[in-house]
Amino acid sequence: MNTVDYLASREDLVSPGISACQGCMAELSLRVLLKCLGRKTVLVVPPGCMAGAGVGGWNKSMGVKVPCAMPQLGNSASMLAGIKAAYDLVDPDVHCVAYAGDGGTADIGLQALSAAAERKDNIIYVCNDNEAYMNTGFQKSGTTPHGASTSTTPVGSLGRGKLNFKKDVPMMLAMQNAAYVATLSPSYMADFVAKVQRAAQIKDGLVYLHILNPCPTGWGCQGSRSIALGRAAVRSRYFLLYEYRDYRFEISAPTRAVREPLDVGEFIRGQKRFAHLAEADIDEIRRVVQQRWDKLSRLAAE
Amino acid sequence: MNDNEYRVVWGKSGLYTLETSAWRTFRPQIDYSKCVGCGTCLLYCPLCCIGKADGRIVIDLSYCKGCGICREECPKQAIDWIKEAR
Ligand SMILES: Cc1ncc(C[n+]2csc(CCOP(=O)(O)OP(=O)(O)O)c2C)c(N)n1
Ligand code: SF4
Ligand code: SF4
Ligand SMILES: [Mg+2]
Numbered sequence: 001m002n003t004v005d006y007l008a009s010r011e012d013l014v015s016p017g018i019s020a021c022q023g024c025m026a027e028l029s030l031r032v033l034l035k036c037l038g039r040k041t042v043l044v045v046p047p048g049c050m051a052g053a054g055v056g057g058w059n060k061s062m063g064v065k066v067p068c069a070m071p072q073l074g075n076s077a078s079m080l081a082g083i084k085a086a087y088d089l090v091d092p093d094v095h096c097v098a099y100a101g102d103g104g105t106a107d108i109g110l111q112a113l114s115a116a117a118e119r120k121d122n123i124i125y126v127c128n129d130n131e132a133y134m135n136t137g138f139q140k141s142g143t144t145p146h147g148a149s150t151s152t153t154p155v156g157s158l159g160r161g162k163l164n165f166k167k168d169v170p171m172m173l174a175m176q177n178a179a180y181v182a183t184l185s186p187s188y189m190a191d192f193v194a195k196v197q198r199a200a201q202i203k204d205g206l207v208y209l210h211i212l213n214p215c216p217t218g219w220g221c222q223g224s225r226s227i228a229l230g231r232a233a234v235r236s237r238y239f240l241l242y243e244y245r246d247y248r249f250e251i252s253a254p255t256r257a258v259r260e261p262l263d264v265g266e267f268i269r270g271q272k273r274f275a276h277l278a279e280a281d282i283d284e285i286r287r288v289v290q291q292r293w294d295k296l297s298r299l300a301a302e
Numbered sequence: 303m304n305d306n307e308y309r310v311v312w313g314k315s316g317l318y319t320l321e322t323s324a325w326r327t328f329r330p331q332i333d334y335s336k337c338v339g340c341g342t343c344l345l346y347c348p349l350c351c352i353g354k355a356d357g358r359i360v361i362d363l364s365y366c367k368g369c370g371i372c373r374e375e376c377p378k379q380a381i382d383w384i385k386e387a388r
């Protein structure tokens with residue numbers, strides 16, 4: 001079945017009205033994720049945009065049609081590991097899934113996540129990477145890219161945006177031999193769906209899915225442009241689509257199809273968080289993008 | 303209901319829903335003389351409020367936020383953008 005008919009036939013398990021911004025890709029990715037996984041799913045959603053938008057529910061109502069709990073920002077993976085251990089006694093086929101922000105993953109929750117990978121907990125940990133702590137007002141996170149202006153890396157007489165480079169969490173988890181690691185973009189839906197379906201089949205350890213979700217409000221662009229931005233991120237190799245399984249890296253079709261990459265500047269222009277960057281700053285980003293591509297190509301060739 | 307009771311809801315009643323259609327300043331409208339039914343808009347609508355009925359692509363406007371992604375991504379420019387009268 002093609003992706004359109006498949007997604008049209010699947011049940012949307014998220015409330016139809018949540019308060020994510022217009023054009024928010026975290027909302028789209030969550031809906032598609034749950035469409036693929038189905039009702040036999042238990043969710044944890046730590047504090048962040050998605051919990052705040054109502055996914056975790058308000059008062060006594062629910063924001064999703066599956067059981068959902070809100071862990072603390074730093075302990076999604078360990079709470080989920082406990083939930084999984086309990087479900088294993090009842091029905092090991094229940095998908096235990098975290099949908100956590102990049103702040104809750106790359107910074108605050110990294111220790112819990114890494115420990116779950118070490119224990120080979122069979123949970124599906126999804127990082128919704130919008131490249132900052134968006135829900136609390138766009139503070140810099142470990143996955144915020146170099147040069148981006150955020151409320152804690154402001155641009156002014158001294159500041160020039162974030163000084164350091166984006167933390168590479170999927171690569172970290174691959175190096176720690178998670179059972180399955182994949183990077184996903186909602187702009188490439190067939191690839192996205194295939195990876196979630198594959199993740200659902202993995203039974204021998206931690207599954208880590210890293211989704212780059214453009215955030216129009218935080219990145220400073222029109223909501224209507226977020227799919228196009230996600231596409232530019234892949235075509236410029238700013239965001240690399242790949243899978244890691246059984247000690248092997250495989251570059252995914254949309255990234256493999258990029259023969260002549262788009263200039264990273266094409267991805268950067270049109271986002272307010274990068275508006276201050278000079279050509280030399282963009283060159284720095286180009287350099288890192290090239291290094292990451294070279295590294296992945298070498299790993300995938302082995 | 304007791305404040306300590308934990309409730310898991312599996313249906314529309316008890317589901318938290320915000321009337322996000324009130325956010326719209328414009329609404330999408332498919333021009334069926336141009337639509338080829340490819341479903342690109344259906345893939346990318348962040349609300350998943352575009353579906354298929356009798357082989358046709360249809361937009362359910364009940365919660366549509368008017369983000370314009372469907373219109374931007376449509377390869378046939380088949381989605382008209384209508385100003386909401388408020
Ligand atoms: C330990 C702790 N520190 C700070 C907060 C406040 N807080 C709530 S949501 C949030 C932002 C989370 O950012 P991220 O995980 O990237 O998710 P996003 O909002 O971007 O979706 C923060 C800092 C918290 N809840 N717990
Ligand atoms: S701030 Fe960004 S991630 Fe958060 S709801 Fe808005 S668009 Fe989505
Ligand atoms: S305007 Fe946005 S929310 Fe409304 S149907 Fe189009 S893509 Fe969906
Ligand atoms: Mg974030």
